[in-house]
Amino acid sequence: MSSLEFENLNVWFGDGPDRVDAVTGATFDVESGTSFGLVGESGSGKSTILRALVGLARNWSGRMTVGGLELRGYKRPRAFYRDVQMVFQDPYASLHPRQTVDAVLGETLKLHGFSDIDRRIKTLLDDVGLGPEFRFRYPHQISGGQRQRVAIARALAPEPSVLLLDEPTSALDVSVQAEVLNLLVDLRKERSLTYLMVSHDLAVVGHMCERVAVMQDGEIVELLGVAEMRAMEVKHPYTRHLLEASVGYNPREA
Amino acid sequence: ETPPNMLVIANRIDDITTLDPAESFEFAGSDVSRNVYGKLVNFDPMNLDGGYIPDLAESWTVSEDGRTITFKMRPDVKFHSGNPVTAMDAEYSLRRAVILNKTPSFILTQFGFTADNVGETIVAPDDMTLSITTDKRYATSFVLNCLTATIGGIVDSKLVMENEQDGDMGNTWLKTNTAGSGAYKVASWKPNESVTLVSNPDFYLGAPAMERVIVRHVQESASQRLLLERGDVDLARNLNPEDVKGITGKEGIEVDSELRGRLMYVSVNQKHPELSKPEVKTAIKYLIDYKGMQDSFLNGQYTIHQNFLPRTFLGAIDDAPYSLNVEKAKELLAAAGVSDLKITAGVREAQERLEIAQSLQNTLAQAGITLELTVGTGKQILSKYRARELDMYIGAWGPDYPDPHTNAGTFAYNPDNSDEAGATGLLAWRNAWDTGGLTEKVAAAVVENDRDARKAMYEEIQREFLETSPFAVMFQKIEQTGRNAKVQNLNLGGATTAVSYWPVTK
Amino acid sequence: MSVSEPHKESWREWLMTDAPHSRGQARAAAWYHGWLTFRGNAMAMAGLIILVGLLLVAAFAPWLAPQDPFTQDLAGRLQPPGSEGHLLGTDSLGRDILSRLIYGSRITLYIVLLVALIAPGAGLLVGTIAGYAGGWIDVVLMRITDIFLAFPRLVLALAFVAALGAGIENAVLAISLTAWPPYARIARAETLTIRSSDYISAVKLQGAGPLRIIIKHIWPLCISSLIVRVTLDMAGVILAAAGLGFLGLGAQPPSPEWGAMISEGRKFILDHWWVATMPGLAIFTVSLAFNLLGDGLRDVLDPKSGDQG
Amino acid sequence: MALAEQNRGGRRGSPFLKHWVIPAGKTLVSIAATMLGLLFVTFVIGRVMPIDPVLSIVGESASKATYDAAREALGLDKPLVVQFFIYIGDVVRGDFGMSLLTAHPVSEDIKRVFPATLELATLGTLFGVVLGVPLGVIAAVKRGSWIDQVARVVALVGYSMPIFWLGLMGLLIFYGILGWVGGPGRLDIFYEDIVPARTGMILIDSALDGNWSVFRNAFSHIVLPATLLGYYSLAYISRMTRSFMLEQLSAEYITTARVKGLPERTVIWRHALGNIRVQLITVIALSYANLLEGSVLTEIIFSWPGIGQYITNALLSADMNAVLGGTVVVGLIFILLNIFSDLLYKFFDPRAK
Amino acid sequence: MSLLDVENLCVTFPTRRGEFQAVRGVSFTLGQERLGIVGESGSGKSMTGRAILRLIRPPGRVEADHMRLEGRELLQMSEKEMQGVRGQKISMVMQDPKFSLNPVMKIGEQIIEIYRFHTGAGRKAAWAKAVEMLEAVSIRDQERVMRAYPHEMSGGMGQRIMIAMMLVTEPKILIADEPTSALDVSVQTQVLQIMDRLVRERGMGLIFISHDLNLVASFCDRVLIMYAGRIVETCEADKLHEAQHPYTRGLLNSLPRLDEPSERLDVLTRDPAWMEETSVSGRV
Numbered sequence A: 001m002s003s004l005e006f007e008n009l010n011v012w013f014g015d016g017p018d019r020v021d022a023v024t025g026a027t028f029d030v031e032s033g034t035s036f037g038l039v040g041e042s043g044s045g046k047s048t049i050l051r052a053l054v055g056l057a058r059n060w061s062g063r064m065t066v067g068g069l070e071l072r073g074y075k076r077p078r079a080f081y082r083d084v085q086m087v088f089q090d091p092y093a094s095l096h097p098r099q100t101v102d103a104v105l106g107e108t109l110k111l112h113g114f115s116d117i118d119r120r121i122k123t124l125l126d127d128v129g130l131g132p133e134f135r136f137r138y139p140h141q142i143s144g145g146q147r148q149r150v151a152i153a154r155a156l157a158p159e160p161s162v163l164l165l166d167e168p169t170s171a172l173d174v175s176v177q178a179e180v181l182n183l184l185v186d187l188r189k190e191r192s193l194t195y196l197m198v199s200h201d202l203a204v205v206g207h208m209c210e211r212v213a214v215m216q217d218g219e220i221v222e223l224l225g226v227a228e229m230r231a232m233e234v235k236h237p238y239t240r241h242l243l244e245a246s247v248g249y250n251p252r253e254a
Numbered sequence B: 001e002t003p004p005n006m007l008v009i010a011n012r013i014d015d016i017t018t019l020d021p022a023e024s025f026e027f028a029g030s031d032v033s034r035n036v037y038g039k040l041v042n043f044d045p046m047n048l049d050g051g052y053i054p055d056l057a058e059s060w061t062v063s064e065d066g067r068t069i070t071f072k073m074r075p076d077v078k079f080h081s082g083n084p085v086t087a088m089d090a091e092y093s094l095r096r097a098v099i100l101n102k103t104p105s106f107i108l109t110q111f112g113f114t115a116d117n118v119g120e121t122i123v124a125p126d127d128m129t130l131s132i133t134t135d136k137r138y139a140t141s142f143v144l145n146c147l148t149a150t151i152g153g154i155v156d157s158k159l160v161m162e163n164e165q166d167g168d169m170g171n172t173w174l175k176t177n178t179a180g181s182g183a184y185k186v187a188s189w190k191p192n193e194s195v196t197l198v199s200n201p202d203f204y205l206g207a208p209a210m211e212r213v214i215v216r217h218v219q220e221s222a223s224q225r226l227l228l229e230r231g232d233v234d235l236a237r238n239l240n241p242e243d244v245k246g247i248t249g250k251e252g253i254e255v256d257s258e259l260r261g262r263l264m265y266v267s268v269n270q271k272h273p274e275l276s277k278p279e280v281k282t283a284i285k286y287l288i289d290y291k292g293m294q295d296s297f298l299n300g301q302y303t304i305h306q307n308f309l310p311r312t313f314l315g316a317i318d319d320a321p322y323s324l325n326v327e328k329a330k331e332l333l334a335a336a337g338v339s340d341l342k343i344t345a346g347v348r349e350a351q352e353r354l355e356i357a358q359s360l361q362n363t364l365a366q367a368g369i370t371l372e373l374t375v376g377t378g379k380q381i382l383s384k385y386r387a388r389e390l391d392m393y394i395g396a397w398g399p400d401y402p403d404p405h406t407n408a409g410t411f412a413y414n415p416d417n418s419d420e421a422g423a424t425g426l427l428a429w430r431n432a433w434d435t436g437g438l439t440e441k442v443a444a445a446v447v448e449n450d451r452d453a454r455k456a457m458y459e460e461i462q463r464e465f466l467e468t469s470p471f472a473v474m475f476q477k478i479e480q481t482g483r484n485a486k487v488q489n490l491n492l493g494g495a496t497t498a499v500s501y502w503p504v505t506k
Numbered sequence C: 001m002s003v004s005e006p007h008k009e010s011w012r013e014w015l016m017t018d019a020p021h022s023r024g025q026a027r028a029a030a031w032y033h034g035w036l037t038f039r040g041n042a043m044a045m046a047g048l049i050i051l052v053g054l055l056l057v058a059a060f061a062p063w064l065a066p067q068d069p070f071t072q073d074l075a076g077r078l079q080p081p082g083s084e085g086h087l088l089g090t091d092s093l094g095r096d097i098l099s100r101l102i103y104g105s106r107i108t109l110y111i112v113l114l115v116a117l118i119a120p121g122a123g124l125l126v127g128t129i130a131g132y133a134g135g136w137i138d139v140v141l142m143r144i145t146d147i148f149l150a151f152p153r154l155v156l157a158l159a160f161v162a163a164l165g166a167g168i169e170n171a172v173l174a175i176s177l178t179a180w181p182p183y184a185r186i187a188r189a190e191t192l193t194i195r196s197s198d199y200i201s202a203v204k205l206q207g208a209g210p211l212r213i214i215i216k217h218i219w220p221l222c223i224s225s226l227i228v229r230v231t232l233d234m235a236g237v238i239l240a241a242a243g244l245g246f247l248g249l250g251a252q253p254p255s256p257e258w259g260a261m262i263s264e265g266r267k268f269i270l271d272h273w274w275v276a277t278m279p280g281l282a283i284f285t286v287s288l289a290f291n292l293l294g295d296g297l298r299d300v301l302d303p304k305s306g307d308q309g
Numbered sequence D: 001m002a003l004a005e006q007n008r009g010g011r012r013g014s015p016f017l018k019h020w021v022i023p024a025g026k027t028l029v030s031i032a033a034t035m036l037g038l039l040f041v042t043f044v045i046g047r048v049m050p051i052d053p054v055l056s057i058v059g060e061s062a063s064k065a066t067y068d069a070a071r072e073a074l075g076l077d078k079p080l081v082v083q084f085f086i087y088i089g090d091v092v093r094g095d096f097g098m099s100l101l102t103a104h105p106v107s108e109d110i111k112r113v114f115p116a117t118l119e120l121a122t123l124g125t126l127f128g129v130v131l132g133v134p135l136g137v138i139a140a141v142k143r144g145s146w147i148d149q150v151a152r153v154v155a156l157v158g159y160s161m162p163i164f165w166l167g168l169m170g171l172l173i174f175y176g177i178l179g180w181v182g183g184p185g186r187l188d189i190f191y192e193d194i195v196p197a198r199t200g201m202i203l204i205d206s207a208l209d210g211n212w213s214v215f216r217n218a219f220s221h222i223v224l225p226a227t228l229l230g231y232y233s234l235a236y237i238s239r240m241t242r243s244f245m246l247e248q249l250s251a252e253y254i255t256t257a258r259v260k261g262l263p264e265r266t267v268i269w270r271h272a273l274g275n276i277r278v279q280l281i282t283v284i285a286l287s288y289a290n291l292l293e294g295s296v297l298t299e300i301i302f303s304w305p306g307i308g309q310y311i312t313n314a315l316l317s318a319d320m321n322a323v324l325g326g327t328v329v330v331g332l333i334f335i336l337l338n339i340f341s342d343l344l345y346k347f348f349d350p351r352a353k
Numbered sequence E: 001m002s003l004l005d006v007e008n009l010c011v012t013f014p015t016r017r018g019e020f021q022a023v024r025g026v027s028f029t030l031g032q033e034r035l036g037i038v039g040e041s042g043s044g045k046s047m048t049g050r051a052i053l054r055l056i057r058p059p060g061r062v063e064a065d066h067m068r069l070e071g072r073e074l075l076q077m078s079e080k081e082m083q084g085v086r087g088q089k090i091s092m093v094m095q096d097p098k099f100s101l102n103p104v105m106k107i108g109e110q111i112i113e114i115y116r117f118h119t120g121a122g123r124k125a126a127w128a129k130a131v132e133m134l135e136a137v138s139i140r141d142q143e144r145v146m147r148a149y150p151h152e153m154s155g156g157m158g159q160r161i162m163i164a165m166m167l168v169t170e171p172k173i174l175i176a177d178e179p180t181s182a183l184d185v186s187v188q189t190q191v192l193q194i195m196d197r198l199v200r201e202r203g204m205g206l207i208f209i210s211h212d213l214n215l216v217a218s219f220c221d222r223v224l225i226m227y228a229g230r231i232v233e234t235c236e237a238d239k240l241h242e243a244q245h246p247y248t249r250g251l252l253n254s255l256p257r258l259d260e261p262s263e264r265l266d267v268l269t270r271d272p273a274w275m276e277e278t279s280v281s282g283r284v
């Protein structure tokens, strides 16, 4: 069980004149067993924070800790990946088009050194609510929601305590979104997982998380609890704007 | 249509690597040289069989001991540059050839000339007299025949000296330029593209009718044929039998067949334990389908000839005792106790040779000999041959100068058969054949001054050669040339020399 | 799961299922789907049939060939097609061209298969490593690729053979070694698009090393575009092998290798057109078949084209 | 942290530096590296070849002393590394040594043969582009139709019929029988050496000279081989165009163009083709480079004194200076073309900037 | 008379497993209003939109009893006549601006192209018109944008450019296929405002395709709810939250809500019978 801490995190891409600062001075922490949401407009650096944490974004400064353990550089020991896993935004793009569900899960389990792979695959599929008939299908043979379940199963395979969710339902239909969100809620309850979840949909974050950080242009502009959000008790105008827009179209708004 | 005063020839000239007569040793190069450089003695293109006649030397005398020949130069002949041709030029040219020591130099140095002794052995006491002294007595015909070779070309010593670099005796300059007194001078040579000759109006035999001769490099026989048919060239010199057949009988085109000196032969390495058995050697000679090949893919371009002196050479004999006889060959092999023989043969990638090789493969197989072919570029195969590494070689040999010794001295002459001797120039050595006494006979023939006696000696050598040698000479080349009917008096040089353009008319 | 279940269904249903029960079935079903896509493409099927035909011809050459491919008949040389006993005529040594073509299919297949394995293989290796590793490894590998690409093919081939010695295997090797750079470029371009995809990130998050990612995840996706390209290059390979012949590297006579047969026929082309044309047509047919097959395979193998049409 | 602050505001360096100077520098370094690699490989090949350059020069019968002297003159007695540097030095000065085969300096030979190839390859490529691109586009647009199949067969004939077959047949028909074109060679004999060789490309030289009868004659000679070479590049270019176009035609912006009501012509030729320009340039450059390498067989059949024939001849006669010189020049051309196509890429694709 | 009148529209694709009907007998009319089409992914929304413009690529087929644009039968028009309709009378804003703009043409060029083609105007006039349109969709610095390439634009700008381009010919009908799904909320509002204004001020007909029920409910006048290629229900947009059909209800209930937190979300359970129901007519 781990908590996450980010202190003055800066992440940038490129070098010299091409440099893009994607995240600047992000500071927040996620208590173990809780769910934390990151919202903000496209390109505000939400995903980048997750990617920096798992080592997919190489250039960063500041401090990141997982369960008190400080991270360095971009290489992570295998043990780290047993603890922290990530689910990507687009379930189609995150599954190899030539691998069956079985192969995806099997490889993950093998990499993490499990031995009773067969049994575990069955349990995993069961956990994410997929029947055994899905086991040997290719990604193109299953629907988006089912693909996302496979992605979640893959993330759950090493039995992590932290799940990073990068817009896990934004590519899905509302009806399917509900299924996936329910699944995530259930899993968290069963396994006392810690979630760090990115979304641009305030309703989704509101549904899932206890605390929320609002990002704009690489910076965190506001940190607030979900209750405050519901009550519209926000300080930053950008947060307010987001909240209002999420309700629907208001022709009179400027 | 080609202009009336111009002769246009399609030929393969990619073998011209130099125009320097002291260095040039290839066919196309000789063709150029013969028309550019006068020699002391030369062949009359209209009467090749008549042998050498005076050229830049008007006459000569031979000393008592037969070692010194003294030439009297022809007066009033001029080089293209306008310089008079003198004995000094002749002295310079011959000395130069010896001193430069390029590939063909052996033609002169075999008479004992060396860079050190040319000061005494090749001397011009005055402008009109040149005397050369050989190390021993040789047949005069032999010496003079050798002087008709390309290396005997007389260069304009003044002009050459002006273009000397780092003591190279003008070699660098002469590679791409000419300084002769012949009927033509080279106007331009573009390697692999063309050679253009322009006539020398002051040629001592009279200005040639063709003011320009352009030899164009055309590799493909088919292309040559099309050019000839369209009248864009007057002469196509490398037509294959099929294309010759194609143009035969076409209006305005004639086909000339001229016997050349080149021989096609097969030889077997005497280092090979089985191949060195006399029966096996003979068996192989019986396993060649001479007639079948002559009448099919070699049709018209090669004629059966089974000895090392090409027809028209002094002493050449026409005996052709061998023909395809598988039964006899089998008997011979059985007698030698040879079965399941497996040999590899080197052959260079050239259509007719490949066909000969495959035919050979076929007929040898009928007697139970497996022939494997190694095909490669000329250089690759030759270097193996020279290193005595091939079991069998299928190839061609052309005489270097128009004297019987040129072939006798390589096919039947091998004074030291050891590997160390490294006599790579001798075919007998390349095949590790010690000649069984022919070497001495060849050495004797070359110094025999009586023409008839000499002829008889060569005939005898050849008869023995036919029996004992590891060589199966198969064919002699016939050059078939497609000619526009308008072109007259063209002589390609037969088996002895190169082409002459100056008598040509249209 | 009951083991006997598949037997209740027909094979077709078993293959068409969306819910395979085993790895084997999933794989078979995937192949079957590919096959269906492929079968729908008449042109690709034509290509396949020709190639299967070629395989059969090669396998049963001794039974199919009307005559011995090596038997010479100097009296009956250069017979035109359709003449007595020689459907496609005879060559300059009077050998039956049809029989030679039939036997030659073996050599042709051998060359083609060997090159098709080596060149794209080498290209795949270099290209994917360069593309995935990036940085200086990429720069160095691509410079090397450029150097090989910039070299006149014949010179390079000769140099290789100088180092390796002559023979048909070495000729094939030489061709492969001159043919890999374009494949490397294709593989690299493909890798560049794949390497930043989410599913590669996902595997990285399982702690998979670069080697594993390249071999297990990137190669399967690069192979399809390589296959398509290889099938396009086949005719070139056959002709290149013949081209090496005159350096003494290709098939040695009297081997009835198609390219060598064309070269031999060159001499007679104006009057005896069939000697060169027949093997030329054979090469054309085979390369057409490969090409049609390649187009069909592109549809089957390309994951992007998915289930459309 | 301080570092991050500094970088965030920092748009260091002028755009000029960023867009032109730095890439140009990188390009130069990469050319240099590739060239050096090329030279190294050629050098190694020169040493690996089982051919004795000394023997080729001095001849078979030379004495040991002559041999050694020549060897020394060639610098072959020095250590390999030193030889390599000498080699580089020579190459940089444009000195490739003497050709054994032609007795001319290799650089001079190349100056003579390369324009012939350049002329032929350029015309051939033009032909291939002018016909190949439209053919590929049409084949893609009408995918699966008879026109697509015909285009495929046309391209494959180009791929699988050896050029000498097509070449000789072409010569027979268009020159031998019909007499529409000039025969082998670059000019008829009487037109030879009339116009001064400025570029070595007769078409250009005669045009510069205003001598149109030479121009016409040269054209009648080049048209057949150029068409044949063009056919080969046509085959390649049309296949590649087809596959690029197929990709573009399913793109969403093509639907947009149709939504706009634009005629199909505009949609295909302006929108779709515009998007494959960059890829096409690369393909064309590659095929051009291949033609510049010289099509040996075409050059042989048409008696075209070009670089392909030159290198091959040299190769067969073990004239290593000529082989290496030719190789370096061809390689250089190749590299330059590559860079050129990269530059065009930058120019044509707004996304590349 | 309505602008568009569609009766029994079917879109069929041949597949390996037989014919697949992406749209099955859809009927509706469009007046000078905002007509929303909602439904889950794959329900045939986009295909309906494209079928109107006859942009279904072969081997797909479009069939209908009739499909009239101001009384003229679209299905009987020649390809040439259709070119006059597309862009001129009916325009369509495509889903993703990133892929829908030609990446190698300057934005100005792309706008001018459509305008000149349909009006035959000169370059200068077209340029001025394009700038005016960009201004209308509240893009600042129009001259710069005109000379820029699509990749230099943000998603929101791209979407607005797309709208400007499609409106430059002042079409009678605009089909907007999920025009805001790729956008941030803030940009989304702007885009909607533009379209809203056009309908109200110019009397344009708008078909607004989306899967965002809240958005459609608040933005449109009328809504068609699609399921598996058919219209299962139609209603006034503001009454969407009172919709009856279990499918529509299911969709609505599965949305998480900020104002009504819940432990678990309702999940839509599909009734096979819905597949068989005949399509509800969306004609008025």
Ligand SMILES: Nc1ncnc2c1ncn2[C@@H]1O[C@H](COP(=O)(O)OP(=O)(O)OP(=O)(O)O)[C@@H](O)[C@H]1O
Pocket (backbone or CB within 6 Å): A013, A014, A020, A021, A022, A040, A041, A042, A043, A044, A045, A046, A047, A048, A049, A200
């Ligand atoms: N590999 C990269 N190279 C350069 N810039 C990048 C890279 N990845 C992301 N960026 C930039 O970093 C910034 C933040 O990107 P990020 O993906 O974190 O945004 P996001 O908030 O997740 O947006 P979205 O909602 O669109 O996913 C963006 O401006 C983006 O352009």
Ligand SMILES: Nc1ncnc2c1ncn2[C@@H]1O[C@H](COP(=O)(O)OP(=O)(O)OP(=O)(O)O)[C@@H](O)[C@H]1O
Pocket (backbone or CB within 6 Å): C308, C309, E013, E015, E020, E021, E022, E039, E040, E041, E042, E043, E044, E045, E046, E047, E048, E060, E211
């Ligand atoms: N070329 C095609 N061949 C076969 N089926 C197709 C084709 N194009 C689309 N379809 C199918 O048509 C159906 C309707 O597609 P459409 O794009 O209209 O859905 P949509 O309602 O717009 O969904 P989304 O919200 O995901 O965009 C889908 O089931 C799709 O799979």
Ligand SMILES: [Mg+2]
Pocket (backbone or CB within 6 Å): A046, A047, A048, A166
């Ligand atoms: Mg993101």
Ligand SMILES: [Mg+2]
Pocket (backbone or CB within 6 Å): E045, E046, E047, E177
């Ligand atoms: Mg859609």
